[in-house]
Amino acid sequence: MNITVPKKLLSDQLSLLERIVPSRSANPLYTYLGLYAEEGALILFGTNGEVDLEVRLPAEAQSLPRVLVPAQPFFQLVRSLPGDLVALGLASEPGQGGQLELSSGRFRTRLSLAPAEGYPELLVPEGEDKGAFPLRTRMPSGELVKALTHVRYAASNEEYRAIFRGVQLEFSPQGFRAVASDGYRLALYDLPLPQGFQAKAVVPARSVDEMVRVLKGADGAEADLALGEGVLALALEGGSGVRMALRLMEGEFPDYQRVIPQEFALKVQVEGEALREAVRRVSVLSDRQNHRVDLLLEEGRILLSAEGDYGKGQEEVPAQVEGPGMAVAYNARYLLEALAPVGDRAHLGISGPTSPSLIWGDGEGYRAVVVPLRV
Amino acid sequence: MNITVPKKLLSDQLSLLERIVPSRSANPLYTYLGLYAEEGALILFGTNGEVDLEVRLPAEAQSLPRVLVPAQPFFQLVRSLPGDLVALGLASEPGQGGQLELSSGRFRTRLSLAPAEGYPELLVPEGEDKGAFPLRTRMPSGELVKALTHVRYAASNEEYRAIFRGVQLEFSPQGFRAVASDGYRLALYDLPLPQGFQAKAVVPARSVDEMVRVLKGADGAEADLALGEGVLALALEGGSGVRMALRLMEGEFPDYQRVIPQEFALKVQVEGEALREAVRRVSVLSDRQNHRVDLLLEEGRILLSAEGDYGKGQEEVPAQVEGPGMAVAYNARYLLEALAPVGDRAHLGISGPTSPSLIWGDGEGYRAVVVPLRV
Numbered sequence: 001m002n003i004t005v006p007k008k009l010l011s012d013q014l015s016l017l018e019r020i021v022p023s024r025s026a027n028p029l030y031t032y033l034g035l036y037a038e039e040g041a042l043i044l045f046g047t048n049g050e051v052d053l054e055v056r057l058p059a060e061a062q063s064l065p066r067v068l069v070p071a072q073p074f075f076q077l078v079r080s081l082p083g084d085l086v087a088l089g090l091a092s093e094p095g096q097g098g099q100l101e102l103s104s105g106r107f108r109t110r111l112s113l114a115p116a117e118g119y120p121e122l123l124v125p126e127g128e129d130k131g132a133f134p135l136r137t138r139m140p141s142g143e144l145v146k147a148l149t150h151v152r153y154a155a156s157n158e159e160y161r162a163i164f165r166g167v168q169l170e171f172s173p174q175g176f177r178a179v180a181s182d183g184y185r186l187a188l189y190d191l192p193l194p195q196g197f198q199a200k201a202v203v204p205a206r207s208v209d210e211m212v213r214v215l216k217g218a219d220g221a222e223a224d225l226a227l228g229e230g231v232l233a234l235a236l237e238g239g240s241g242v243r244m245a246l247r248l249m250e251g252e253f254p255d256y257q258r259v260i261p262q263e264f265a266l267k268v269q270v271e272g273e274a275l276r277e278a279v280r281r282v283s284v285l286s287d288r289q290n291h292r293v294d295l296l297l298e299e300g301r302i303l304l305s306a307e308g309d310y311g312k313g314q315e316e317v318p319a320q321v322e323g324p325g326m327a328v329a330y331n332a333r334y335l336l337e338a339l340a341p342v343g344d345r346a347h348l349g350i351s352g353p354t355s356p357s358l359i360w361g362d363g364e365g366y367r368a369v370v371v372p373l374r375v
Numbered sequence: 376m377n378i379t380v381p382k383k384l385l386s387d388q389l390s391l392l393e394r395i396v397p398s399r400s401a402n403p404l405y406t407y408l409g410l411y412a413e414e415g416a417l418i419l420f421g422t423n424g425e426v427d428l429e430v431r432l433p434a435e436a437q438s439l440p441r442v443l444v445p446a447q448p449f450f451q452l453v454r455s456l457p458g459d460l461v462a463l464g465l466a467s468e469p470g471q472g473g474q475l476e477l478s479s480g481r482f483r484t485r486l487s488l489a490p491a492e493g494y495p496e497l498l499v500p501e502g503e504d505k506g507a508f509p510l511r512t513r514m515p516s517g518e519l520v521k522a523l524t525h526v527r528y529a530a531s532n533e534e535y536r537a538i539f540r541g542v543q544l545e546f547s548p549q550g551f552r553a554v555a556s557d558g559y560r561l562a563l564y565d566l567p568l569p570q571g572f573q574a575k576a577v578v579p580a581r582s583v584d585e586m587v588r589v590l591k592g593a594d595g596a597e598a599d600l601a602l603g604e605g606v607l608a609l610a611l612e613g614g615s616g617v618r619m620a621l622r623l624m625e626g627e628f629p630d631y632q633r634v635i636p637q638e639f640a641l642k643v644q645v646e647g648e649a650l651r652e653a654v655r656r657v658s659v660l661s662d663r664q665n666h667r668v669d670l671l672l673e674e675g676r677i678l679l680s681a682e683g684d685y686g687k688g689q690e691e692v693p694a695q696v697e698g699p700g701m702a703v704a705y706n707a708r709y710l711l712e713a714l715a716p717v718g719d720r721a722h723l724g725i726s727g728p729t730s731p732s733l734i735w736g737d738g739e740g741y742r743a744v745v746v747p748l749r750v
Contacts, residue, residue, distance in 0.1 A: 073685045076659045082652065082690075099686060107656055109688035277457065281482050284451045310448045311474060313484035315457075 003037050003088040005059040007081050007104060013044065013055045014078055016214060016242065020053045021046035021071040032114050033071035035088075037064035042088075045122055046071065051207050052122040052245040053214070064090065068114040069100050082107055123231045123245035133226035133233060135197045137171065141218040141236065147178040147189040148212050150341045150366045155205035156182035166202035166249045169232070171195040179253065180205070185334050186256055187341075190365035201232050202249040214244055260369055261358050264349035266297060266323035272346040272361070275302070276339050278315040282306045283332030285313035292373055293332040297350065298325045306332070328353050329373040338368035378412050378463040380434040382456050382479060388419065388430045389453055391592065391617065395428045395585060396421035396446040407489050408446035410463075412439035417463075420497055421446065426582050427497040427620040428589070439465065443489040444475050457482055498606045498620035508601035508608060510572045512546065516593040516611065522553040522564040523587050525716045525741045530580035531557035541577035541624040544607070546570040554628065555580070560709050561631055562716075565740035576607050577624040589617055635744055636733050639724035641672060641698035647721040647736070650677070651714050653690040657681045658707030660688035667748055668707040672725065673700045681707070703728050704748040713743035 017033060025031055027049065034045040042059040045052070067090070078086065083105035091101040091110055098113040125133040148167065156164040161182060170177040172195055179188040203211065211234060215223060218236045226233040234244040283293050286306035296303040299321055305314040328350055339346055342361035349358040352372075359368040392408060400406055402424065409420040417434040420427070442465070453461065458480035466476040466485055473488040500508040523542065531539040536557060545552040547570055554563040578586065586609060590598060593611045601608040609619040658668050661681035671678040674696055680689040703725055714721055717736040724733040727747075734743040 070685045073659045077656060077688075080652065080656050080659075082656070106692070107653070107688065107690040109660060109686060111660075111686040112684070277455065278482070281452060281455050281457070284448045284455075285484060285486075309487070310445045311484060311486040313452075313482065315482040317481070 002062040007086050017046045018075045022048050023072050029119050032068035036066040037061035050247050051210050054243045069111045124243040125226050125233050133228040135227040137225050138222050141215040141223040145215045150189040151178045151180040151187040153337045154180040154187035163251050166204050167208045168202045168253045171199045186369040200252045207246045265351045268348040270319035272342045274317050278317045282313045291332040294329045296327050338370050377437040382461050392421045393450045397423050398447050404494050407443035411441040412436035425622050426585050429618045444486045499618040500601050500608050508603040510602035512600050516590040516598040520590045525564040526553045526555040526562040528712045529555040529562035538626050541579050542583045543577045543628045546574045561744040575627045582621045639726050641725040643723040645694035647717045649692050653692045657688045666707040669704045671702050709745050713745050
């Protein structure tokens with residue numbers, strides 16, 4: 001055996017790859033997990049064609065060439081191994097293809113290897129070579145998580161919405177912005193981190209989810225981002241540990257600035273959770289097609305109501321309302337999702353049933369646009 | 376409002392009904408929840424056509440006639456109500472059908488009622504009237520749960536397996552037995568509780584799951600069982616609180632006694648969890664069609680091995696083996712499920728690859744029969 005690695009470490013790091021590597025794929029090679037070793041490190045890698053991921057962990061290791069093992073049994077086995085250590089090495093039997101021998105405690109297995117030819121080259125940048133990745137920046141992983149998770153919900157899940165199925169990342173000297181929209185509502189989050197270059201990149205929303213998962217595991221480390229042709233690379237703490245490459249969507253968002261309202265007939269301040277709870281309750285009665293909930297905004301309160309096949313419901317929420325009384329209706333799901341990232345205090349800017357409304361929180365970079373339903 | 380009930384109490388009790396009442400059904404009336412009140416009590420009831428359930432909770436109540444409310448919104452609403460109390464009452468508006476008014480805190484709703492005609496009569500027995508339920512018995516709910524949960528897994532999930540999709544309950548002066556089989560394996564559990572009558576009743580496995588859930592909520596109370604024509608009724612603590620009626624399957628199990636082996640060429644004792652873990656690991660490598668895992672039984676050990684497309688695996692488990700060395704193979708899933716209810720110590724009685732094997736634990740009423748795969 002040429003590699004020994006603590007079971008828990010291996011098992012923990014595999015959980016990142018387990019989410020990426022598909023159990024079934026039109027390209028069967030994607031269902032394999034790659035691994036190789038060099039002095040002192042075991043490197044595991046996988047891809048689903050959209051996201052490449054590489055994880056490096058310290059191990060008692062001599063060198064092992066790149067091999068491909070069937071990913072699903074490898075994941076299942078490692079999770080359940082009886083020993084504290086896992087030993088890995090190449091085995092070959094006469095008349096057979098290569099095999100990876102894995103043992104732990106009283107358990108031993110030999111996994112059949114796939115030929116490595118045809119496995120895609122991972123797109124992670126190598127060290128300081130700026131050739132394929134000319135645009136580079138670094139930001140705190142926690143801030144990046146905040147920006148991505150605040151806007152993710154607004155991306156479209158519909159196959160045919162093309163570019164709206166992604167989250168647009170905007171790098172500029174003014175700062176960093178994440179923005180998502182499905183054409184009916186929009187969410188953006190600004191980080192006041194001036195960037196050394198101007199660029200836009202649209203990451204598929206599902207890849208954003210994986211990016212967030214990796215960043216959350218970074219435990220506050222700095223995230224290195226590198227933009228190349230059609231790809232965004234992410235590395236944690238200067239390239240060691242986890243490296244990730246995300247294929248970008250082609251194109252960029254149409255100009256959305258003009259739909260963000262700047263002035264409002266009515267400004268509302270309300271306790272965030274109280275409003276969310278009331279919308280949730282009242283919307284149980286809403287029409288099951290359009291999820292319509294009506295808001296009557298008056299001095300000192302919002303009166304919410306909904307009516308559908310089941311009956312009708314209403315609830316009053318105390319609020320600070322500046323401006324003339326007004327009635328406006330929203331799709332309850334859109335309203336709830338826009339309100340979800342807002343903390344204790346929600347601000348609403350409303351100009352009537354035919355103008356987009358703006359929702360934001362106290363002093364955060366988050367803003368959401370929701371278009372009211374026609375009354 | 377004529378009824379006031381604590382929200383938490385209502386919400387907790389509804390969770391039982393929530394599992395029974397379907398959100399969609401060929402009979403739309405099943406998607407409604409019934410309720411009525413009499414002095415000091417609110418009674419809720421529902422059915423899915425297989426299981427009837429009635430829950431009675433103390434409430435400040437005057438009388439309320441039987442009404443049917445749409446169940447799904449009622450469940451959703453009650454769970455999320457803002458107040459500590461829920462008030463219920465009948466409301467009717469001119470020119471409309473009946474409505475149930477529900478209010479809690481600042482929230483108010485009116486739910487449209489369905490006409491109660493056509494809603495099935497629940498099959499729960501009324502008081503001491505033995506007419507429709509001549510056979511009655513009582514046993515500790517915890518014991519009954521044990522018997523049912525030990526054997527449930529062996530029932531078939533296949534539509535075409537008819538009677539094998541149920542769990543047979545056997546009442547006799549010798550005791551109470553629960554038994555399940557899908558034709559390939561069998562599990563039974565004997566309770567040494569002599570019964571005053573002789574009868575067999577087959578409860579659909581899915582209804583058994585609901586029965587177990589209700590019994591688990593009984594917190595050690597006695598369970599009253601009553602057998603009627605095609606129905607088993609269950610009440611907790613003398614008829615107050617929860618009452619349940621389960622429609623029985625027609626017929627009874629074919630004679631299964633002859634497949635339970637009484638003598639074995641080989642007797643094995645082994646640590647239960649060690650064997651289960653080893654089977655789980657080795658079976659990762661097993662053939663994905665038949666899940667075959669091979670056991671080589673030798674003095675002092677069981678050597679498990681499996682081989683499939685992914686490669687092969689093996690593990691050794693220390694064991695007390697009495698008898699000649701022997702090789703036998705099982706479907707790993709069947710073996711694991713038969714071993715699951717066995718505690719710290721598993722006993723296996725094996726007579727070779729063409730005879731059924733018996734599995735049991737230390738001094739429990741549980742026995743399982745598994746048929747080996749042909750070597």
